[in-house]
Amino acid sequence: MNILAVVEQRDGTLRRSAAEVVTAAKSLADAQGGKVHALVIGPANTDTASLAKYGADTIQLASGEAADHYDPDVFAATVAERVGAGDYFAVLFAAGAQGRDLAPRVAAKLDVPLAADATGLAVEDGELVVTRPVYAGRAFAKVTLDAQPRLVSVRPNTFRPEESEGAGTVENVSVSTAPSRVKVRETKAAEGAKMDVADAPIVVSGGRGLKGPEHWTLLEQLRDALGSTAALGASRAVVDAGWRPHAEQVGQTGKTVSPQLYFAVGISGAMQHLAGMRSARTIVAINKDPDAPIFKVADYGIVGDAHEVVPALAEEIRKGR
Amino acid sequence: MKIVVCIKRVPDTEARIRISGGTAIDPAGIKFVISPYDEFALETALRLKEAHGSAEVLAVSVGESTTGEQLRSALAMGADGAVLLKGQTSFDGLATAHALAAEIREQNADLVLLGMKAVDDDQQQVGPMLAELLDRPCITVAASVTLEDSTVVCEREVEGGVEVVEAGLPAVVTITKGEFEPRYPSLKGIMAAKKKPLAEKDAQLAPSRIQVRELTLPPERPAGRIVGEGKDAVPELVRLLRDEAKVI
Ligand SMILES: Cc1cc2nc3c(=O)[nH]c(=O)nc-3n(C[C@H](O)[C@H](O)[C@H](O)COP(=O)(O)OP(=O)(O)OC[C@H]3O[C@@H](n4cnc5c(N)ncnc54)[C@H](O)[C@@H]3O)c2cc1C
Ligand SMILES: Nc1ncnc2c1ncn2[C@@H]1O[C@H](COP(=O)(O)O)[C@@H](O)[C@H]1O
Numbered sequence: 395m396n397i398l399a400v401v402e403q404r405d406g407t408l409r410r411s412a413a414e415v416v417t418a419a420k421s422l423a424d425a426q427g428g429k430v431h432a433l434v435i436g437p438a439n440t441d442t443a444s445l446a447k448y449g450a451d452t453i454q455l456a457s458g459e460a461a462d463h464y465d466p467d468v469f470a471a472t473v474a475e476r477v478g479a480g481d482y483f484a485v486l487f488a489a490g491a492q493g494r495d496l497a498p499r500v501a502a503k504l505d506v507p508l509a510a511d512a513t514g515l516a517v518e519d520g521e522l523v524v525t526r527p528v529y530a531g532r533a534f535a536k537v538t539l540d541a542q543p544r545l546v547s548v549r550p551n552t553f554r555p556e557e558s559e560g561a562g563t564v565e566n567v568s569v570s571t572a573p574s575r576v577k578v579r580e581t582k583a584a585e586g587a588k589m590d591v592a593d594a595p596i597v598v599s600g601g602r603g604l605k606g607p608e609h610w611t612l613l614e615q616l617r618d619a620l621g622s623t624a625a626l627g628a629s630r631a632v633v634d635a636g637w638r639p640h641a642e643q644v645g646q647t648g649k650t651v652s653p654q655l656y657f658a659v660g661i662s663g664a665m666q667h668l669a670g671m672r673s674a675r676t677i678v679a680i681n682k683d684p685d686a687p688i689f690k691v692a693d694y695g696i697v698g699d700a701h702e703v704v705p706a707l708a709e710e711i712r713k714g715r
Numbered sequence: 716m717k718i719v720v721c722i723k724r725v726p727d728t729e730a731r732i733r734i735s736g737g738t739a740i741d742p743a744g745i746k747f748v749i750s751p752y753d754e755f756a757l758e759t760a761l762r763l764k765e766a767h768g769s770a771e772v773l774a775v776s777v778g779e780s781t782t783g784e785q786l787r788s789a790l791a792m793g794a795d796g797a798v799l800l801k802g803q804t805s806f807d808g809l810a811t812a813h814a815l816a817a818e819i820r821e822q823n824a825d826l827v828l829l830g831m832k833a834v835d836d837d838q839q840q841v842g843p844m845l846a847e848l849l850d851r852p853c854i855t856v857a858a859s860v861t862l863e864d865s866t867v868v869c870e871r872e873v874e875g876g877v878e879v880v881e882a883g884l885p886a887v888v889t890i891t892k893g894e895f896e897p898r899y900p901s902l903k904g905i906m907a908a909k910k911k912p913l914a915e916k917d918a919q920l921a922p923s924r925i926q927v928r929e930l931t932l933p934p935e936r937p938a939g940r941i942v943g944e945g946k947d948a949v950p951e952l953v954r955l956l957r958d959e960a961k962v963i
Contacts, residue, residue, distance in 0.1 A: 466843075466855075467852070490874070491874055492874075494855075495855045495856070497840070498839070498840035498841075499843045499844070499846075499853070501809060501840070501844060502843070502844040502845075502847035502848055506809070506924075507807050507808070507810075507925050508808065508838070510839055510840055511838075528835065528837055529726065529732050529834070529835055529837075531933060532732040532933065533732050533740065533932055533933065534930070534933055535806065535927055535929070535930050536930075537806060537926060537927055538928060539924065539925055539926075540924040575882055575883070576854055576880050576881070577881050577882070578878055579868070579879040579881055580878070581873070581876055581877075581878050582878075582879070583875060589875070590874035592874075596962075620963065640858065640892055640893075641872045641877070643892075646728050646751070646834055648892075650837075655956070655963065665728065666728050672933070675962065676962045677936075677939070684941070690938075691939070693940075693960065694939060694942050694956070694960075695939060695941045695942060696941070696943060696948045697943075697944045697945075698944055698945040698946065702946050703946050703949060706949040707946075707952065710949050710952075710953045711953055711963060714957065
């Protein structure tokens with residue numbers, strides 16, 4: 395049976411997660427002998443060609459004025475209509491900010507359950523087994539869904555894009571005419587936020603050990619040295635102190651991140667912080683206390699003063715570029 | 716104006732999770748609390764009430780009878796009433812949303828507030844599902860909520876910024892942490908809570924359509940290593956990141 399991959403774009407450019415979702419869909423399609431259909435809701439000129447490279451056989455492009463900006467009512471109705479028009483084994487979403495808003499609405503419209511934020515997918519005896527973190531990553535559940543289609547959102551930065559041939563036939567489909575009920579009055583860009591911490595493959599997080607908001611220039615230097623895909627993160631202590639915006643908070647009451655590389659600078663490593671970042675692939679800790687709990691989860695640590703180590707680190711990385 | 720706040724009983728965020736029988740956690744020794752985002756939702760409701768005077772705030776939860784403890788805490792914080800919908804919840808957020816929808820239709824709430832996610836199952840889905848079932852607009856992950864006549868206005872964190880959005884009442888809003896902390900129940904609040912109504916009824920809960928095959932503890936992260944002290948360790952760290960971890 396076929397798999398539908400619902401992928402995201404911004405201003406006509408596919409998001410990084412698109413390749414991940416299609417790759418995940420491809421592995422399920424292969425295990426089933428089905429095809430991958432990718433659904434993109436966005437501007438007519440959205441560059442969808444790369445989806446074929448990850449195995450999309452059909453690319454459904456829903457474009458029109460209502461598709462240019464994310465609107466939960468219009469997008470959810472459009473996805474539900476597409477799902478209804480096919481006979482899908484599973485429908486996959488990206489579990490980023492937009493996907494986590496969208497997928498539950500689609501699930502309720504279709505009257506099927508949803509497994510959110512999957513970190514693993516497998517087909518066992520014809521059944522889809524989803525692995526997902528629970529209790530903020532303190533446990534993992536393997537679950538199955540008693541419904542068709544099976545709705546799953548997949549955690550960003552977890553399913554590595556893998557290239558494989560797909561026909562990539564583009565099909566234009568219509569955007570739902572469902573009325574929009576939530577209006578955007580205004581969008582305020584966050585200061586200096588180039589990339590959202592939840593999506594970034596590299597995260598540089600700072601905590602109370604930095605001693606004051608004025609020292610964030612150190613972390614900005616490190617972020618800039620690491621390139622345009624790096625984002626800043628923060629512990630709750632510094633968000634509560636008003637040094638950094640809540641949008642940057644990592645942890646149980648902040649964002650869950652799974653980047654390739656996570657720097658914890660002047661962060662002690664409280665349980666609630668670890669909850670948000672322990673699934674990062676590589677963790678680096680810089681802390682002046684050798685007994686700080688963060689060193690228990692870090693792959694690499696430097697014991698030392700952030701004010702001394704971070705500038706040297708930024709410099710060394712810049713040198714090697 | 717009637718505001719319903721949906722709250723869930725969850726293990727404390729510090730709790731050490733142990734598995735019992737392979738598919739569930741062992742509740743022994745665990746302290747249970749109101750899920751942190753639901754406390755923010757309740758605080759938001761209480762502040763809206765304080766700003767508008769005439770509002771009534773009702774806390775609703777689907778859970779077993781032990782959930783009465785969390786509903787009492789909600790009453791002590793300042794909710795005017797509470798309803799316990801008795802039943803055993805699961806990962807199937809849609810089943811929970813159906814049970815909540817049945818009660819909320821009966822209550823005729825103008826505004827329903829939920830946490831953006833419950834910190835046990837981390838599904839982040841009940842709010843938007845509930846809104847669909849009630850056919851109401853839904854704003855998710857709101858950091859602030861204000862009311863302007865029959866419109867609800869929220870600030871929400873989006874990728875790269877903050878978005879100000881609005882929807883007409885009746886509406887459903889899910890709450891993230893905003894500018895303020897949830898209040899602690901005062902002694903007076905705790906005394907008053909004893910006299911407030913806590914209704915109990917059976918939840919209209921369909922069987923879960925999400926089956927748990929296995930629940931396991933996360934693999935231990937292999938012990939890391941201290942590369943060195945101070946800035947002298949930096950070149951070695953960068954070499955390891957480049958050649959061993961291959962992440963830069
Ligand atoms: C319900 C609940 C939810 C929570 N949610 C979150 C959450 O989402 N995210 C989160 O982060 N926390 C959360 N917390 C808070 C958490 O328990 C910790 O209080 C918080 O993470 C501590 O932040 P910190 O590491 O920056 O500060 P601290 O714990 O004060 O640690 C500062 C660290 O900096 C080091 N240091 C000091 N000076 C230097 C220096 N010059 N150079 C290098 N290192 C130095 C110190 O050795 C120390 O380890 C939550 C708590 C609760 C109860
Ligand atoms: N059993 C429940 N009873 C009442 N509210 C709930 C229940 N489960 C979830 N909720 C609400 O839905 C929000 C999101 O939960 P979840 O989708 O499970 O992450 C929670 O923060 C609560 O506000």
